[in-house]
Amino acid sequence: MSWNSALPLLVLASSLFPGGVIFFLSEERVVTRTVLNLAGATLKLLLVGVMIWGVFHGEPYESRLPLLPGLDLVLRADALSLLFVTLSAVLWLATTVYAIGYLEGSPNRSRFFGFFSLCVTATIGVALSGNLLTFLLFYELLTLTTYPLIVHRETEVARRAGRIYLTYTLAGGALLMVGTLWLYTLSGTLAFTAQGFLSTLASSEQSTLIMIFVLLMMGLGVKAALIPLHGWLPQAMVAPAPVSALLHAVAVVKAGAFGIIRVVYDVYGIQFAATLGVTLPLAVVAAVTIIYGSLRALFQDDLKRRLAFSTVSQVAYIILGVAIVGPIAAIGGLVHLVHQGVMKITLFFCAGNIAETLGIHKISDMNGVGQRLPWTMAAFTIAALGMIGLPPLAGFISKWYLGLGALEAGQGWVVIVLACSSLLNAAYFLPILYAAWFKPPPERWPAERSFGRQETAWPLLAPPLVTALLTVVIGLLASAPFSPLQWVHFITTSEYLP
Amino acid sequence: MSVLIFSIHWQVMVVLLPLAGAIACFLWPRRGVMLALVCALGTTLSVAGLSWLVVVEGAQRYTVGGWGAPLGIDLYVDGLSLLMLIVTSVVGVAISVYANGYFERSRAxxxxxxxxxxxxxxxxxxxxxxxxNLYITLELLGLAAVTLVALAKGAQPLSSAMRYLLVTLLGSLLFLLGVALLYHSSGSVDIAILAERLSASPVVWIALGLMVVGLLLKTALFPLHFWLPQAHASAPAPVSALLSALVVKASFYILIRLWLEIFPPNNFVLGQLLGLLGAAALLWGNLQALRQTRLKMLIAYSTVAQLGYLFLAFPLANIIGWTGALYMLLSHAIAKAAMFMAAGNILRFGGHDSIADLDRIVQRLPLTVTTFALAGVSIMGLPPSGGFVAKWLLLEAAIRSAQWWWGVVLVLGGLLSAVWIFKVVGYAFTPSPVPHEVRAVPASMEWSALALALTAIALGLFSSWPLALMMVGLPFGEGGGS
Amino acid sequence: MTFFLFFALVGIGLFTLGLYAVIVHPHLLRKILAVNVMGSGVFLLLVALAKRSDSVDPVPHAMVITGIVVAISATALAVILMLRVKGETGRVKLPETPQE
Known part of the structure; x- marks a missing residue:
């Protein structure tokens, strides 16, 4: 096995192996567990770095294992998969640090970190999948490995959320499987190919292909939380904060969005999908989801719930960008995959800090939090402003490209959707910022924990600060080489070549 | 080395070793465990030797004692029978290790x-x-299985064993009557000769009908499943495991063998009927499983459901469908054995298997609950697992033969089983006080079950080898997909 | 009606009779006897088959002998089980509902 075919496997193994070992560690072996976790995360980051360099210079990385007759399990690194892999690897490191601080002293940590590592492995697998079958395999694996994380608190509410989550995702997975298989019987291949592999099929199959497209979108839309399939997401925020952060920013939601990108670009091919006439309905669903998610977010008083509905809305940007047929909008959508991840994880980290340090869960109790937790709230503010789309933060870049792309593709209505959504974003984020910074703090906090001179424990504080900084940097340095935006340019050139 | 492998009559060893072991265990009960484990190992090695032979030289026919048909006994092995032998060995070794910890001296x-x-x-x-010969072995199998069920103490297991015995005798006699009628129309009982001589006449159809009903009764296909849940649930755990994993599969094996070899080709209606019953079994079994209050009853009803999958291959009737059904048989045997063994651990640890009170138990047995969950993944048909490969193949067969409604049933069945699997697994995530009275579970019982569950998962990643094996001797006929 | 057909029909008649009895009668001993009657019916059919032509076919005879051995062991097991069911429950019937 050569280095090029081993590397994708190594990237998987760097989280699979620590996960497997952690299950067998006893609760008390905190140091071993921490070292394993951090070593795995760092190693993964290094390997991904090597892979980015290689892919940029045209190195092929591919591992194969025969899985079914005629179908292999294929792990392949291309530009698109690396976008997602890098996001996962970076945010995994941040979330691991955060989770170590967040769960200090709580029970069942070996189980938590074991499944946490498996969950990341599944996400990386989703990202590296070289064909739809491999994608399906890791997609289902992701369902299975996130369930224990969602019910980790072991409360009745958590288990209810877990059940709802499973109901949605298992049903979605089944639809995805049927769609995948049906596609396979028509085309005889499932390998992701730039500009798709279906356009060569006979035109008599077109109506079948449309049906398959609907099946696939329903299967993927569950995880991507497109309405009306988003019901599980607000429930799932009962999970511990690091899990919510991971779920909303990287793992589950993004796996769905990433799948939609893959299907539209590398299975159907964007031009062929547009000929079939399936992109416009997809864009409409995405637009409705954007507005609906924002509207619902407006009326939530629970901070994590508001963030959850905001996720519903923001992830649909990615899909909107894909469904507007045009290279510039595609750039906006794809780059939002990264931007939304970085911003949303910051927000969830901060929400976790506020809950852990002060015992505050509701927005109406957040008056003056900024004076007690200035650094946390600063990070929160940056991310929230980014979400609204304030230049020069990351969110602005995404929205700018989306709007520009929509105009270029002659779909002016999208700009109105974007404008409305930005207004709504402002309407549900700015009151939080105002209350936190400018309203007087209460006499005493509901459940305050003291951390000496620091506002909170450093493992809880460092990750949101780093990710907030990233929000600024990837916005400011959007035109620097290897920035997400430049990398997305690199991807779209291969998807939009004639 | 290779001379040695090819000079031993592995077919005979495979049958004789366990029988000799049985007699030896009976005569020297004090050495029972050791004799049995040696024998299990020997049988497995013989199966391995036979596999080698078949893979290298193709399907084998062996004439016992050199007498030959019609009065002598022929042994025939192709990919299909070899697969069944291998499943039996894999499950058999695990059950032997498990039973060693399970049974106290008197019952051992x-x-x-x-x-x-x-x-x-x-x-x-x-x-x-x-x-x-199929009739004789079927009868021997039934008698041994019934007696094993009766090993459990109490009135209820005895009643289920009695009912099981009557059912199995009834099934065998129906089969025997069919054998007699087939002999009447063809003058032979050899499958290969029957395949040449039989033509579709009323007597042949009556004979085949009787045989099918007898076999369905023994395979417990809905609505003839009434005896199974009680018998499988009340037996001792290792016995439940081997009943669900192997014994019901034996009669299915006969059915599939007869269907492929001697059934007249124009059997479309019968195929659809079997598929319909399979679909009903799949839905009914899973719904009943949901209603159960005891874990072992639940697993037993799931067997009723999973047997339904196997029958979906009959209406599909193409190679992909057959291989899918057999792959389902393979992975279900292994996963279900693991699941029953896990239930046995739970029962032993907490002294009961009432589902509502599982939380106190599963928290303390992480390995066992892992076993249950992994086996559950295969039974739900989620990747990567043998169950997924099987479902994929069956679904592919359904789509390729343009009978999408069987696909709907397949998907629904998987989702329904997910409901009860997560109902059980969910108890691992409940905070609960320490149980008051526990009995330690030997490591051999936990690890043997886990090993089987891991095998069921591995079947999803390494499917090419078993799939290639099935094709030796072309048991499903020649030709490609549809 | 030929010699063969007569015995064959009697055999099938016995089988049907036994089948009816095993389903209808709740008493276990009757069920066991009924199963035996069914078996005898098949054996009769097989013996009749041996005499279809002028020369006697030995194969069905071999089958019947083997079948009788199996039937005896099955009956022995059944009777023992029945006695143990009686010992445990005090009744020689199976409980009505197979459900819990």
Whole structure:
């Protein structure tokens, strides 16, 4: 096995192996567990770095294992998969640090970190999948490995959320499987190919292909939380904060969005999908989801719930960008995959800090939090402003490209959707910022924990600060080489070549 | 080395070793465990030797004692029978290790001879080349299985064993009547000769109908499943495991063998009917499983459901469908054995298997709950697992033969089983006080079950080898997909 | 009606009779006897088959002998089980509902 075919496997193994070992560690072996976790995360980051360099210079990385007759399990690194892999690897490191601080002293940590590592492995697998079958395999694996994380608190509410989550995702997975298989019987291949592999099929199959497209979108839309399939997401925020952060920013939601990108670009091919006439309905669903998610977010008083509905809305940007047929909008959508991840994880980290340090869960109790937790709230503010789309933060870049792309593709209505959504974003984020910074703090906090001179424990504080900084940097340095935006340019050139 | 492998008559060893072991265990009960484990190992090695032979040289026919048909006994092995032998060995070794920890001395004395006897009967059944021999082995298998069920103490297991015995005798006699009628129309009981001579006449159809009903009764296909849940649930755990994993599969094996070899080709209606019953079993079994309050009853009803999958291959009737059904048989055997063994651990640890009170138990048995969950993944048909490969193949067969409604049933069945699997697994995530009274579970019982569950998962990642094996000797006929 | 057909029909008649009895009668001993009657019916049919032509076919005879051995062991097991069911429950019947 050569280095090029081993590397994708190594990237998987760097989280699979620590996960497997952690299950067998006893609760008390905190140091071993921490070292394993951090070593795995760092190693993964290094390997991904090597892979980015290689892919940029045209190195092929591919591992194969025969899985079914005629179908292999294929792990392949291309530009698109690396976008997602890098996001996962970076945010995994941040979330691991955060989770170590967040769960200090709580029970069942070996189980938590074991499944946490498996969950990341599944996400990386989703990202590296070289064909739809491999994608399906890791997609289902992701369902299975996130369930224990969602019910980790072991409360009745958590288990209810877990059940709802499973109901949605298992049903979605089944639809995805049927769609995948049906596609396979028509085309005889499932390998992701730039500009798709279906356009060569006979035109008599077109109506079948449309049906398959609907099946696939329903299967993927569950995880991507497109309405009306988003019901599980607000429930799932009962999970511990690091899990919510991971779920909303990287793992589950993004796996769905990433799948939609893959299907539209590398299975159907964007031009062929547009000929079939399936992109416009997809864009409409995405637009409705954007507005609906924002509207619902407006009326939530629970901070994590508001963030959850905001996720519903923001992830649909990615899909909107894909469904507007045009290279510039595609750039906006794809780059939002990264931007939304970085911003949303910051927000969830901060929400976790506020809950852990002060015992505050509701927005109406957040008056003056900024004076007690200035650094946390600063990070929160940056991310929230980014979400609204304030230049020069990351969110602005995404929205700018989306709007520009929509105009270029002659779909002016999208700009109105974007404008409305930005207004709504402002309407549900700015009151939080105002209350936190400018309203007087209460006499005493509901459940305050003291951390000496620091506002909170450093493992809880460092990750949101780093990710907030990233929000600024990837916005400011959007035109620097290897920035997400430049990398997305690199991807779209291969998807939009004639 | 290779001379050695090819000079031993592995077919005979595979049958004789367990039978000899059974007698030895009966005669020297004090050495029972050791004899049985040696014998299990020997049988497995013989199966491995036979596999080698078949893979290298193709399907084999062996004439016992050199007498040959019609009065002698022929043994025939192709990919299909070999697969069954291998499943039996894999499950058999795990069950032997498990039972070693499970049974106390007094019951072990009865268990080992009976279990080895059953193993011998199974192996003989899979190797039989004529339908009368199939009847004999089927009967031997039934008698051994019934006696094993009766090993459990109390009125309820005895009643289920009695009912099971009557059902199995009834099934065998229906089969035997069919054998007699087939002999009447063709003058032979050899499957290969029957395949040449039989033509679709009313007598042949009546004979085949009787045989099918008898076999369905023994395979417990809905609505003839009434005896199964009680019998499988009230038996001792290792026995439940081997009943669900192997014994019901034996009669299915005969059915599939007869269907492929001697059934007249124009059997469309019968195929659809079997598929319909399979679909009903799949839905009904899973719904009943949801209603159960005891874990072992739940698993037993799930067996009723999973058997339904196997019958979906009949209406599809193409190679992909057959391989899918057989892959389902393979992975279900392994996963279900693991699941029953896990239930046995739970029962032993907490003294009960009431589902509502599982939370106190599963928290303390992480390995066992892992076993249950992994086996559950395969039974739900989620990737990567043997169950997924099987479902994929069946679904592919359904789409390729343009009978999408069977696909709907397949998907629904998987989702329904997910409901009860997560109902059980969910108890691992409940905070609960320490149980008051526990009995330690030997490591061998936990690890043997886990090993089987891991095998069921591995079947999803390494499917090419078993799939290639099935094709040796072309049991499903020639030709490609549809 | 030929010699063969007569015995064959009697055999099938016995089988049907036994089948009816095993389903209808709740008493276990009757069920066991009924199963035996069914078996005898098949054996009779097989023996009749041996005499279809002028020369006697030995194969069905071999089958019947084997079948009788199996039937005896099955009956022995059944009777023992029945006695143990009686010992445990005090009744020689199966409980009505197979459900819990």
């Amino acid at each position: 004395r009865a268990f080992w001879p009976l279990w080895l006897f059953l193993w011998g009967a199974l192996n003989a059944l899979f190797l039989s080349a004529d339908i009368f």
